Amino acid sequence: MNIKATTKYQLREYKKSLGSYYLIVLLIVVLFTVLDRMWGSEGSGSYNGFEFATIIFLFICGLNSFKGTFLMMMQNGISRKSMFIGASITFLSVSMLMSVIDRVIAMVVDLITKAIGGLSYEGFYDLVYSHRMPKGILFELEGILVTCAMYAAAVTAGYFITTLYYRMNKALKVIVSVGVPVTIIFILPLIDSMFFNGIIGDLVLKLFYFIFGDFHGKANPYNMLLVCIISSIIALGLSWLLVKRAVDKN
Amino acid sequence: MSIEIKNISKSFGNTRALDNVNISLGDKKIYGLLGRNGAGKTTLLNIITNRIFADSGEVLLDGIPTRENDKALQKIYMMGEKDYYPLTMKIKDIFYWTKNFYPDFDIEYAKKLADIFELNINKNVKSLSTGYNSIFKVIIALSVNTPYVLLDEPVLGLDANHRDVFYKLLIEKYSNSPGTFVISTHLIEEVSNVIEDVIIIKNGTIIKNESREDLLSQGYTISGKASSVDSYVVDKNVIGIETIGGLKSAYILGSINKETIPADLEVTKLDLQKLFVQLTNA
Structure with a gap:
């Protein structure tokens, strides 16, 4: 199997996007710092949310990861299996790399804030799970692990959606594009209230609490980790079922 | 291989x-x-x-x-x-x-x-x-x-x-x-x-x-005056005929017996494109 070449190629596709993304993040950090120096929050303000931006970025990357690569691999005598293994390695590598970079950004901005004052930055992990233990190596490693799993779940979800759309014909695409949101937003709540007495809604809320905690300092990051890992495995598993029968639609 | x-x-x-x-x-x-x-x-x-x-x-x-x-x-x-x-x-x-x-x-x-x-x-x-x-x-x-x-x-x-x-x-x-x-x-x-x-x-x-x-040796092309070609191809396996003015070319599958070819007819090799057209048109 030619996994090395296909992984290298797929990683290359992320190189430019990653560079642009972190350039924007850097500009935002600098902008916030400059604005704070100009109008001074006197250390009372904070900002956060880069991890959520990364999740959206990786989800979009996942959405753009299939068709072009698939055609290039078909052109170059690479099997679907090798391409898929290469994609999985790429997703894991990029998720790990970005979770490390995001933690480093959070730590560096924190250090700068402590040194020169101004707006403080709190990463997602600091916001939700800081009650667990004092900051230190273990805390940071746990943070990297959990955010890596979140990122992997985002990129694999994007990949699954794009492979699903690639395999569908036009009519099916329209049905799914309209049917899924309508079902989630209107039909499911209606069925839930009419026939299940709100049991489905309660289950969704329980899953939400299971992942994020109940916002009273009890959130367990390993619940999030578990859900993200299971979600990634399911997304990859379903993607493989779609990829292994994918054909050139040129 | x-x-x-x-x-x-x-x-x-x-x-x-x-x-x-x-x-x-x-x-x-x-x-x-x-x-x-x-x-x-x-x-x-x-x-x-x-x-x-x-x-x-x-x-x-x-x-x-x-x-x-x-x-x-x-x-x-x-x-x-x-x-x-x-x-x-x-x-x-x-x-x-x-x-x-x-x-x-x-x-x-x-x-x-x-x-x-x-x-x-x-x-x-x-x-x-x-x-x-x-x-x-x-x-x-x-x-x-x-x-x-x-x-x-x-x-x-x-x-x-x-x-x-x-x-x-x-x-x-x-x-x-x-x-x-x-x-x-x-x-x-x-x-x-x-x-x-x-x-x-x-x-x-x-x-x-x-x-x-x-493929090309399985037949031959015979060309000449239309009437001469017509009388020559009567008992042959003709896969196609082209007529330009009074001249005719017939594409024939089968072995050639040069002794039976009239002097006013010309024999050439089968043309691949012509053979292809005839084979895929039929």
Whole structure:
């Protein structure tokens, strides 16, 4: 199997996007710092949310990861299996790399804030799970692990959606594009209230609490980790079922 | 070494694109894969290279199925009519990645060919004209050094000069490092002097698969005054007739007995394109 070449190629596709993304993040950090120096929050303000931006970025990357690569691999005598293994390695590598970079950004901005004052930055992990233990190596490693799993779940979800759309014909695409949101937003709540007495809604809320905690300092990051890992495995598993029968639609 | 295509059938909806195709592509030969539009040529090449799947049958390379087999697929390069390369990628970057996937790809030779064809390798695929789009793929096909190279409409959009250069380079390549080339094309007259074996496909079925010499020696062309030709062909297996003014040419399958040919008639070899037209029109 030619996994090395296909992984290298797929990683290359992320190189430019990653560079642009972190350039924007850097500009935002600098902008916030400059604005704070100009109008001074006197250390009372904070900002956060880069991890959520990364999740959206990786989800979009996942959405753009299939068709072009698939055609290039078909052109170059690479099997679907090798391409898929290469994609999985790429997703894991990029998720790990970005979770490390995001933690480093959070730590560096924190250090700068402590040194020169101004707006403080709190990463997602600091916001939700800081009650667990004092900051230190273990805390940071746990943070990297959990955010890596979140990122992997985002990129694999994007990949699954794009492979699903690639395999569908036009009519099916329209049905799914309209049917899924309508079902989630209107039909499911209606069925839930009419026939299940709100049991489905309660289950969704329980899953939400299971992942994020109940916002009273009890959130367990390993619940999030578990859900993200299971979600990634399911997304990859379903993607493989779609990829292994994918054909050139040129 | 050979590629064996065994009992391959493929349908698209109600259209039968290939119907129980059985052929063998031997080692170090130049094949012409000929057929009319929609005959199934590209479908067959796409199945060989694992781009689409056959409904039934299998493709074997040296006895090993090519389906989802990296080792087998690495021995085949297909230059397709359509674009599989990223449109925004520069040609020089495509050369670089081709080297990654096909280690025997000769970048220096590719650059040399780019100079010959006056192709700017700093351009991206999107900015190339139809002709140069074919040229960059032809360059890769001639430099990739895989045992099997499949060329689907390689001269699409090429002007007469570039087509001439391509055929010369193909013969040069074949002479220096022989491999198996399969040329799928509509321009039969141009390739007829390049190909050794002819595979004619009609409505998804292989109707001829033999050497060009054998195919053309199965018949002959007789030309002359219409009335003389008409009386000569009475008991012959005529596959086609062309009339221009008072002159007539008849394409005849069967062995020739020179003693029976009237003095006012001229005998020439069967013309591949004419034979193809007659065979695929019937």
